[in-house]
Amino acid sequence: MGLIWFLLIGLVAGFLAGTIMKGRGFGLLGNILVGIVGAVLGGFVFRILGLHSTGLIGSLVTATVGAILLLFFVGLIRGKR
Template sequence: MNFIWFLIVGIIAGWLAGVLVKGGGFGLIGNLVVGVVGAFIGGFLFSLLGLGSNGDLIGSIVVATIGAVVLLVIARAIKRA
C-alpha cells in the first residue's frame, strides 16, 4: 500500500510542479517521473535543513512538489544554456 501512495504522491507533485513552473502537466508518466525524482530531491534538501514531512500525505506532497519544482527549474536553466 505504501508503494501506491508513493506513486500517487509522485503524480500529484509532478503535476503541481508542471503547473507552477511550465504552465501545464507532462502527462501521467511524465508527472510520475518528475514527482518521484522531485520527492528524492525534496527529501534530500529538507533533510539538509533538518526538516521533514513527518510521513503525512500533505507534507509528502509539499516536499515532493518543492523538489520537483527545483528539478524543473534546473532542467530549464540547463536547456537554455
C-alpha cells in the first residue's frame, strides 16, 4: 500500500509542478517520475534548510517543491525559461 501512495504523491506532485511551471510536464509516467525524483530532491533540500514535513500534505508539498526545482533545472539545461 505504501508504494501506491508513493506513486500517487509522485503523480500529483509532478502534475502540480508541471502546471506551476507552465506546461513543462511530461505526461502521466513522466509526471510520476518527476514527482518521485522531486520528492527525493525536495527531501534533500528541506533537510539542508532544516525544515521538516509530516503526513500526506507535508509529503505532497515536499515532493512538489522538489519537482518544481527539478523542472527549473531541466529547463535551464535545455535552454528554456
